[in-house]
Amino acid sequence: MMLTQTPLNSRLRLSGSLIALGLLVQALSLLWNHPLSFIAFIGLGGLLVAGGIVLYLFTLVTIPSAGTEDINGNAKAQTPQT
């Protein structure tokens, strides 16, 4: 499915990437038993995840969805961007 690169999509991509990267850092930190692993968990992983979540929530409240749904929740076609 090819979609137009809307602001919503690009922000979702960015927030998803931040969250996935942050979670990856957190997962790796769990494999290392050292005080610095805790710093990596909070300072790097936690910050990336928090940034991704904040961006996602911000996107929800600032950018209206390009696609809409009918009353039954079925997706309608996305409006092409000009």
Add this chain to the structure above:
Amino acid sequence: MPTSLILAVLVITIALAGLVALRPGLTIARGGKILAFLAFFIFPVFAGLLGLENHMERAKQTSFCLSCHIMGQYGQSLYVDDASYIPAAHFQNGRVPRDQACYTCHTDYSMFGGFKAKFRGLHHIYAQYVTGPQLPVKLYHPYNNRECLHCHEGSRSFEQGVMHTADPQTMADIKSNKLSCTSSGCHDTIHNVKQLDHVKYWKPVQ
């Protein structure tokens, strides 16, 4: 919770977040919106809290404290073959859990004591990697009797000890922290790392 289970939750969350990031068009439908909310908010928060709890528990482990080079001698002192060495006697006789020996004696047995101990741990990291450690290593505050009495108060050897009961004021002073347990002439041989080259060591039976 086992680390492997937390890692599994993290991997599933990464996969979900990656799926929505790669296919943002999924969020057009209602199901996709719910998936995005789970992948971008609920699961990361849940996985993060599990990971944080795991890190907090691991920070209590003796091996965690001794992973810093500067603590090596203090770990070595736990194996001194001399009962007058208080940490060694506690460690070797199982008076403290061996896998949490440092934390058991060096946490605060007060409200938010665990939190304070963790905060001190962050200060240790700052001192180790930013300002550089100041040698010899010292406690931030004089050792509080409260930490000893958490286990020893009420025990026969403490309550009826000859020296503890020799003078009625002594027991009151110990319990009110006016007279330190580690005072000179009492239980005053602690880690004593300067003498570690001149002592015998206990070898645990495998």
